[in-house]
Amino acid sequence: xxxVRHCAIIGGGxxxxxxxxxxxLAGHDVTVFDPHPEAERRLREMVTLAxxxxxxxxxxxxxPMGHLHFASTLAEAVAEAxxxxxxxxxxxxxxxxxxxxxxxxxxxxxxxxSSTSGLLPTRISAEMQRPERFLVAHPFNPVYLLPLVELCxxxxxxxxxxxxxxxxxASIGMHPLHVRKEIDGFIADRLLEALWREALWLVHDGVxxxxxxxxxxxxxxxxxxxxxxxxxxxxxxxxxxxMRHFMAQFGPALQLPWTKLxxxxxxxxxxxxxIAVQSDDQSGSWGFRVLEAKRDDCLISIMxxxxxxxxxxxATLASFEAQLGRTAPQGAxxxxxxxxxPPEWIDYNGHMNDSRYVEICGYATDALLAKIGMDAAMxxxxxxxxxxxxxxxxxxxxxxxxxxxxxxxILSHDEKRLRLYHRVLRNDGTEVATGEQMLLHxxxxxxxxxxxxxxxxxxxxxxxTAQAGLPWPAEAGRAIGMK
Amino acid sequence: xxxVRHCAIIGGGxxxxxxxxxxxLAGHDVTVFDPHPEAERRLREMVTLAxxxxxxxxxxxxxPMGHLHFASTLAEAVAEAxxxxxxxxxxxxxxxxxxxxxxxxxxxxxxxxSSTSGLLPTRISAEMQRPERFLVAHPFNPVYLLPLVELCxxxxxxxxxxxxxxxxxASIGMHPLHVRKEIDGFIADRLLEALWREALWLVHDGVxxxxxxxxxxxxxxxxxxxxxxxxxxxxxxxxxxxMRHFMAQFGPALQLPWTKLxxxxxxxxxxxxxIAVQSDDQSGSWGFRVLEAKRDDCLISIMxxxxxxxxxxxATLASFEAQLGRTAPQGAxxxxxxxxxPPEWIDYNGHMNDSRYVEICGYATDALLAKIGMDAAMxxxxxxxxxxxxxxxxxxxxxxxxxxxxxxxILSHDEKRLRLYHRVLRNDGTEVATGEQMLLHxxxxxxxxxxxxxxxxxxxxxxxTAQAGLPWPAEAGRAIGMK
Numbered sequence: 022x023x024x025v026r027h028c029a030i031i032g033g034g035x036x037x038x039x040x041x042x043x044x045x046l047a048g049h050d051v052t053v054f055d056p057h058p059e060a061e062r063r064l065r066e067m068v069t070l071a072x073x074x075x076x077x078x079x080x081x082x083x084x085p086m087g088h089l090h091f092a093s094t095l096a097e098a099v100a101e102a103x104x105x106x107x108x109x110x111x112x113x114x115x116x117x118x119x120x121x122x123x124x125x126x127x128x129x130x131x132x133x134x135s136s137t138s139g140l141l142p143t144r145i146s147a148e149m150q151r152p153e154r155f156l157v158a159h160p161f162n163p164v165y166l167l168p169l170v171e172l173c174x175x176x177x178x179x180x181x182x183x184x185x186x187x188x189x190x191a192s193i194g195m196h197p198l199h200v201r202k203e204i205d206g207f208i209a210d211r212l213l214e215a216l217w218r219e220a221l222w223l224v225h226d227g228v229x230x231x232x233x234x235x236x237x238x239x240x241x242x243x244x245x246x247x248x249x250x251x252x253x254x255x256x257x258x259x260x261x262x263x264m265r266h267f268m269a270q271f272g273p274a275l276q277l278p279w280t281k282l283x284x285x286x287x288x289x290x291x292x293x294x295x296i297a298v299q300s301d302d303q304s305g306s307w308g309f310r311v312l313e314a315k316r317d318d319c320l321i322s323i324m325x326x327x328x329x330x331x332x333x334x335x336a337t338l339a340s341f342e343a344q345l346g347r348t349a350p351q352g353a354x355x356x357x358x359x360x361x362x363p364p365e366w367i368d369y370n371g372h373m374n375d376s377r378y379v380e381i382c383g384y385a386t387d388a389l390l391a392k393i394g395m396d397a398a399m400x401x402x403x404x405x406x407x408x409x410x411x412x413x414x415x416x417x418x419x420x421x422x423x424x425x426x427x428x429x430x431i432l433s434h435d436e437k438r439l440r441l442y443h444r445v446l447r448n449d450g451t452e453v454a455t456g457e458q459m460l461l462h463x464x465x466x467x468x469x470x471x472x473x474x475x476x477x478x479x480x481x482x483x484x485x486t487a488q489a490g491l492p493w494p495a496e497a498g499r500a501i502g503m504k
Numbered sequence: 505x506x507x508v509r510h511c512a513i514i515g516g517g518x519x520x521x522x523x524x525x526x527x528x529l530a531g532h533d534v535t536v537f538d539p540h541p542e543a544e545r546r547l548r549e550m551v552t553l554a555x556x557x558x559x560x561x562x563x564x565x566x567x568p569m570g571h572l573h574f575a576s577t578l579a580e581a582v583a584e585a586x587x588x589x590x591x592x593x594x595x596x597x598x599x600x601x602x603x604x605x606x607x608x609x610x611x612x613x614x615x616x617x618s619s620t621s622g623l624l625p626t627r628i629s630a631e632m633q634r635p636e637r638f639l640v641a642h643p644f645n646p647v648y649l650l651p652l653v654e655l656c657x658x659x660x661x662x663x664x665x666x667x668x669x670x671x672x673x674a675s676i677g678m679h680p681l682h683v684r685k686e687i688d689g690f691i692a693d694r695l696l697e698a699l700w701r702e703a704l705w706l707v708h709d710g711v712x713x714x715x716x717x718x719x720x721x722x723x724x725x726x727x728x729x730x731x732x733x734x735x736x737x738x739x740x741x742x743x744x745x746x747m748r749h750f751m752a753q754f755g756p757a758l759q760l761p762w763t764k765l766x767x768x769x770x771x772x773x774x775x776x777x778x779i780a781v782q783s784d785d786q787s788g789s790w791g792f793r794v795l796e797a798k799r800d801d802c803l804i805s806i807m808x809x810x811x812x813x814x815x816x817x818x819a820t821l822a823s824f825e826a827q828l829g830r831t832a833p834q835g836a837x838x839x840x841x842x843x844x845x846p847p848e849w850i851d852y853n854g855h856m857n858d859s860r861y862v863e864i865c866g867y868a869t870d871a872l873l874a875k876i877g878m879d880a881a882m883x884x885x886x887x888x889x890x891x892x893x894x895x896x897x898x899x900x901x902x903x904x905x906x907x908x909x910x911x912x913x914i915l916s917h918d919e920k921r922l923r924l925y926h927r928v929l930r931n932d933g934t935e936v937a938t939g940e941q942m943l944l945h946x947x948x949x950x951x952x953x954x955x956x957x958x959x960x961x962x963x964x965x966x967x968x969t970a971q972a973g974l975p976w977p978a979e980a981g982r983a984i985g986m987k
Contacts, residue, residue: 035743063743070800078804080976081825111757139762161724162741166803168820169724194824196723196817202711206762209720211706212699213734214763219698220734221758224779225769228685231782235733237692240679241644241652243733246726247806248816250718251696251703258645260518260546274594275704279622279689280697282765286708296707299714315815317553320649321561322809323730330802333731334679337651341677342564369883370948375866375891380859400852408858410984413894440984457984465853493563500983501893501923501940 025049025132025189029102031095031119033057036136037108038064039164041089042071044106046165047193048084053091054098061091071165078166079194095119096126103128104189106158108136113145120155121148132185134158139206139214142175153179156186157200159207171207173200219280239333248319256300257313264300268293342493354428354444354491355484357388362423372418379411382443382456385427389441393480403466404474406439410459414496417453424448431485432497436472437462439481442494457497508532508615508672511570512585514578514602516540519619520591521547522647524572525554527589529648530676531567536574537581544574554648561649562677578602579609586611587672589641591619596628603638604631615668617641622689622697625658636662639669640683642690654690656683702763722816731802739783740796747783751776825976837911837927837974838967840871845906855901862894865926865939868910872924876963886949887957889922893942897979900936907931914968915980919955920945922964925977940980 028044030037033055041064044051053064068089075083092098099105105127109119116135123133133155135145146152156178159171170190174183183199190197200207206214223229229237245254252264259267272288286292304312327335358381368374390406399405419425425447432440443456462473473481511527513520516538524534524547536547551572558566575581582588588610592602599618606616616638618628629635639661642654653673657666666682673680683690689697706712712720728737735747742750755771769775787795810818811825841864851857873889882888902908908930915923926939945956956964 035741070796074800074804077801078807078821079825079828080981081828082972082974082976083828111754139757139760161728162737163800163803166800166807167724167727168817169720171720192827194820196719196820198716198719198723200712202709204709204711205760207720208706208712208716209724211702211763212717212721213725214757215698215702215765216695217734217738218758218763218765218768219694221769221779223691223694224782225775226685226687228687229683229691230785231735231779232786233681233691234695235735235786236679236681237652237654237690238695238729238733239731240681241650241692242696243726243729243731244650245644246721247730248722248726248810248813248818250721250726251700252714252718254645255700258518271594274622274697275701277622277688280694280701280765281767282698282701282763284764285701286704292708296704296714299707302713303715303718313553315813317557317646317649318560319810319813319815320646321557322813323806324561324649326805326809327731327802330731330798330805332798332802334651335731337677337679338561342562344675345562345564345566370888370890374863375894376859376863379862379894379896380857383858405853407853407898409898411858411862411894411896411898412984413862413896415890415892415894459984489565491565493565498563498983498985500981501895501942502981 025103027052027102027104029092029099029105030054030108031098031105031123032108032110032136033060033064034108035067035162036160036164037106038067039071039162040106040108040136040160042068042165043193043195045087045089046071046075046083048087049193050087051089052098052102053089054093054095055091065089067165071163074163074166095122099123099127099131101128102131104132104134106134106136111138111140113140116140116145117148120146121150124149124151124155130154132156132182132189134186136160139210141203141205142173142178143203144175146175146177152177154182156182157207158186158190159209160195161209168194168196169198169209170195171198171200171209173203173207175203215282219282222281240337244320244323244334245316247323249316252296252300253303253312254316256304257309257316261309263297263309265293265297268296354430354488355389355392357385357427357429359424359426360384362419362421362425364421367421372420373423375413375415378413378415378445378454378456381425381427381445382411382413382458383408385429385443386441386458386460389429389484393484394474394477399474399477400465403464404471405463405465406460406473407463408458409461412457412499412501414455414499415453416455417447417451419447419453425453430491430494431481431488432457432493434478434481434485436478437470442497455494455496508586510535510585510587512575512582512588513537513591514581514588514606515591515593515619516543516547517591518550518645519643519647520589521550522554522645523589523591523619523643525551525648526676526678528570528572529554529558529566531570532676533570534572535581535585536572537576537578538574548572550648554646557646557649578605582606582610582614584611585614587615587617589617589619594621594623596623599623599628600631603629604633607632607634607638613637615639615665615672617669619643622693624686624688625656625661626686627658629658629660635660637665639665640690641669641673642692643678644692651677651679652681652692653678654681654683654692656686656690658686698765702765705764723820727803727806727817728799730806732799735779735783736786736795737799739787740792740799744792746780746792748776748780751779837913837971838872838875840868840910840912842907842909843867845902845904845908847904850904855903856906858896858898861896861898861928861937861939864908864910864928865894865896865941866891868912868926869924869941869943872912872967876967877957877960882957882960883948886947887954888946888948889943889956890946891941892944895940895982895984897938897982898936899938900930900934902930902936908936913974913977914964914971915940915976917961917964917968919961920953925980938977938979940977
């Protein structure tokens with residue numbers, strides 16, 4: 022079996038176009054067949070969208086993009102393809118006909134995949150002469166971003182076809198999930214359909230609007246589903262007692278009319294055992310507390326990511342932060358250093374050199390360290406704060422003779438670390454630069470980080486408490502980036 | 505009605521404990537009643553977990569934490585409370601009894617809330633004397649992180665009770681969703697239960713394991729649900745043609761056996777109209793392309809956030825990036841500056857001052873600019889690159905006389921911007937510092953950013969192409985932070 026180089030796309034709509042984009046971005050050449058007059062325009066637009074997305078998503082060099090061609094017949098599109106992805110409408114008879122055409126025109130060892138969301142591979146491949154190289158590869162929209170692809174073979178699919186497909190889809194950044202039992206809707210769409218049908222009933226019965234149904238997901242359970250499925254989430258909801266306890270506690274609720282789906286499996290001891298054992302397998306060596314902390318960290322990361330998007334729960338977080346900022350008592354940043362730009366600080370651009378902002382922030386830091394008792398005696402004893410990281414933002418220029426001053430805010434601190442936010446302002450009040458710094462308290466003889474003396478920590482604590490009401494600088498914690 | 509200051513928690517398990525933590529962190533005093541011998545230990549552990557989470561989540565000064573008390577009777581716990589949150593087991597008769605006890609012992613204007621996931625407020629409040637101040641406030645685990653709270657009144661709940669509850673829960677960082685029609689399971693749990701029951705069937709019937717069911721969500725649709733619900737997601741899946749097209753295209757699939765939930769509403773024209781109109785209302789002025797880009801940006805943010813957690817789809821992304829890094833052709837970073845540490849660069853710690861690393865990076869940048877034609881003549885014509893942002897990481901020290909050199913990698917560039925990654929190495933090969941910089945091409949007379957000359961861009965492009973195979977530095981794009 023040869024490696025996949027050339028892919029064919031049969032049906033270039035939202036799903037087929039998404040596949041085309043992912044294949045191209047992963048470096049494969051793609052030939053598309055779609056008779057719709059608008060197909061080429063739409064598909065090219067989707068490739069542009071996907072390219073923009075990959076450049077933001079992937080912090081690694083991308084391979085050269087594959088070449089995109091449009092064929093005028095199905096046979097022409099698949100003739101040279103190593104992998105053919107069918108994304109025609111979800112109608113069994115249509116898929117049967119198209120797959121049989123593909124089967125006749127494709128190279129003998131080509132891998133033939135259907136994007137169907139839930140039709141049975143055995144049935145849609147019924148008219149193929151060589152169904153052993155056929156399987157379902159069901160993706161999720163947007164295909165160029167979401168990693169899941171469900172792989173499901175039919176009765177005549179060869180085991181090596183599944184293995185080849187697994188390797189190929191993993192090689193283009195996806196997470197292949199082998200659906201071992203052929204069933205309508207596979208795994209994911211059975212779950213999605215159950216929720217979708219219930220959602221339709223809620224709107225149909227006037228219980229909630231479309232927007233209310235969506236909000237009931239995205240502000241709550243939806244954020245958990247981004248990284249843990251229902252079983253693992255419920256295991257954690259069972260508290261320290263785990264899955265068996267959860268099933269015992271919430272099992273009776275299965276009899277309650279909490280959804281239209283009232284046909285439920287009986288919770289026999291054997292079935293509860295089966296779930297508990299599989300849940301233990303899933304969590305592996307992760308203990309309850311570790312998994313619970315991971316859940317929280319993932320939720321925090323997601324909410325902060327969504328805050329940057331000002332969307333959904335991220336917008337809720339942003340407005341809560343703004344409210345806390347308004348109601349908190351206001352402290353004052355420390356004015357620790359001032360001066361005037363001397364001639365030797367001017368560079369060939371005629372303004373103060375970049376490195377001098379770090380130097381100015383350094384003077385402000387030194388003044389702060391003096392305030393908390395990090396004096397010459399402490400240095401003599403072998404203790405100092407070292408700057409381990411600085412982030413400087415240049416907002417304006419300074420010229421020869423400009424007067425300036427600094428303000429300093431303690432962002433956070435612990436036994437060893439100190440995080441500062443300096444601002445450099447011209448005397449006219451213009452913010453010229455900001456300097457965020459992380460410092461580490463070190464034993465200068467042992468060359469390692471160590472806890473600061475108790476009296477130093479206490480003085481630091483007092484200064485930080487006095488500033489506790491200051492708003493968090495909007496740009497603190499920002500990384501350099503380029504969209 | 506007085507403002508809420510003091511909260512009572514009746515039942516301090518996973519949900520009650522989560523409520524206690526959120527109330528305390530938002531600055532409210534909390535009194536807990538839970539007769540379980542382990543209740544206090546568990547609840548205090550949860551408060552510790554929640555405090556850690558809020559410090560990571562919220563970039564604003566937190567109010568002083570409220571005081572936590574444990575009461576030995578229910579009556580004592582609720583006596584002084586302005587808001588009482590009941591989180592007893594999900595059994596109607598138990599809730600009825602506890603709510604009636606609360607009703608008798610509470611202050612007349614106290615707000616009484618039940619955490620029930622799906623029992624009807626009218627029924628569980630049946631034995632209350634003053635049910636007008638009662639409602640369901642249904643949260644999601646972990647309560648101290650997820651913002652959603654469903655508010656649902658019973659037949660005798662006063663409208664101002666709903667209004668008070670909305671204002672209170674919003675004030676503690678939540679997203680209140682008013683469930684206007686009293687229904688078993690409210691909105692969210694109807695959706696969750698439908699999915700959960702289907703998930704149980706999949707395991708019961710041997711279609712998939714617990715882990716496979718979870719993976720079918722978290723690597724795919726789950727990430728979308730973190731910020732958009734099913735209706736909005738499907739609207740976008742309909743492509744440019746929108747919701748009406750989606751319903752027409754996928755409506756027939758409702759008749760397919762893609763879930764156990766085969767009782768589905770009939771898709772009459774009127775019902776499709778209702779959904780399409782509500783979907784238009786939900787999306788408001790957001791056009792299709794804007795919403796589609798927002799969806800992609802949210803997914804990208806979430807996957808990158810999960811990459812930092814090395815979990816779920818984030819782990820898939822990390823391994824894809826590693827694979828791309830390995831297979832890309834290798835270029836070489838540029839060696840642009842070298843030197844030896846002079847006496848005036850040494851500071852009171854006996855090693856080279858922080859600001860000198862920026863100075864060294866500046867020399868490397870100048871050498872690069874000379875290579876791409878940003879020479880004295882260009883400066884004379886009024887064009888220069890200004891550094892607008894620098895991120896310096898200090899990894900080791902340099903002492904008087906140490907020899908060093910720099911390497912420079914072009915991370916990205918466009919018409920106006922240039923993003924560089926410098927490394928400063930001692931001659932023994934030790935990496936002493938890294939300096940990531942963003943530069944902007946400026947018209948120095950007009951004091952504004954402008955496109956670089958074509959020949960400059962071309963030279964830059966050649967250098968960047970030669971380096972295209974270099975692995976992306978793991979620390980590029982990193983922000984200063986403190987866990």
